[in-house]
Amino acid sequence: MKNAAAGVALAAAAIVGLVSLLTSSDSSAAPAAASAATTPSPSAAPSASPSSPPSASASPFVASSGVAVQLNFTAQGVLTAVLVKVGDHVTKGQALATLDSASAQIAVTSAQANVDKAKIALAMLTQGLSPQEQAQLNLSETQGAAAVTNAQQALADTQAQADQDAATQANLVSAAEQSLIDTQAQASQDATNSAQQVAAAQTQLASDEAQAHPDPAKIASDTDALKAAQNSQADTALKDAQQVHAATAGVTNAQNSAAASTLHDAQSIHQAQASVTTAQQQLAATKAADAVHTQPPRSTAINAARDDVTSAQAQLQSAQLALAATTLHAPAAGVVAAINGRVGESPGNGGATGFITLEEPGSS
Helix, strand or coil: CHHHHHHHHHHHHHHHHHHHHHHCCCCCCCCHHHHHHHCCCCCCCCCCCCCCCCCCCCCCCCCCCCCEEEECCCCCCCEEEECCCCCCEECCCCEEEEECCHHHHHHHHHHHHHHHHHHHHHHHHHHCCCHHHHHHHHHHHHHHHHHHHHHHHHHHHHHHHHHHHHHHHHHHHHHHHHHHHHHHHHHHHHHHHHHHHHHHHHHHHHHHHCCCCCCHHHHHHHHHHHHHHHHHHHHHHHHHHHHHHHHHHHHHHHHHHHHHHHHHHHHHHHHHHHHHHHHHHHHHHHHHHHHHHHCCCCHHHHHHHHHHHHHHHHHHHHHHHHHHCCEEECCCCEEEEEECCCCCCCCCCCCCCCCEEEECCCCC
């Protein structure tokens, strides 16, 4: 109770001093120090205009007996804690109250991440490639060259297989054609033999019929022999015709097989050639990319990266100041004379009455 009464007395004395100063227009008798305390400088004290932006975290404390200093947050927000009470003696720099700092803390974290990112980008430009990165580039080129070699070898193997297939198919066609020739020759020989047998049977029948006293049994036997020769001739001709047809089909099949094999091999060669081209293009692209990575950075790029670091650092400092503004500190040692606000409210930021009124120690 004693401390509360003393605080009320100090506040009353401050208000009396403030009213006296405001009602005296050009009084030179007023103490200079009191005038400085009740009329803070524009850079630190809050303006009386309701539309003015938030003031500094504390008006500059002027050591003058009997003068109260109005303290306000420079930031806007919801009050989360009041760390002092009326009548408390505080030291310079002591935290008096805090606002909700969640969004300000997020802004600081984001700004710090941007600074780190900008520094990494600058380091990548100025430091060049590490031994591990250079080794990775070398490995990429080595693998690309190996891919080209493998593709070229696959093309050579495909061409060799195509040559082998062509030779095999040519032999098969040649064999089929020779088989057809042999079959046709055999058919011709069979036809000659059959014709001779028929002619011999006809001659024998005609001879026996020309006798003065033909033998009927002999004539009958000769007639049967002629019919048998004719039937054999017909059977042989049919059989030979079938064999010639089969041999002709064999030639056709061999030729078709050769054509299909040639087409398949041509497609395989084309694919192998495309693989070689693709591997060569990939190797060229890898070398071009490696050349870009290994060339010295341009001065304009380095300057731009440095500017990015500077800009990010400025944004970080701004965010840190905004975070610091969520805590109200005492500008000097004194006594808390009044507190104008509660947790959960948005404290006023400006005007003649501050959120916290602080009096110099020893003021009455």
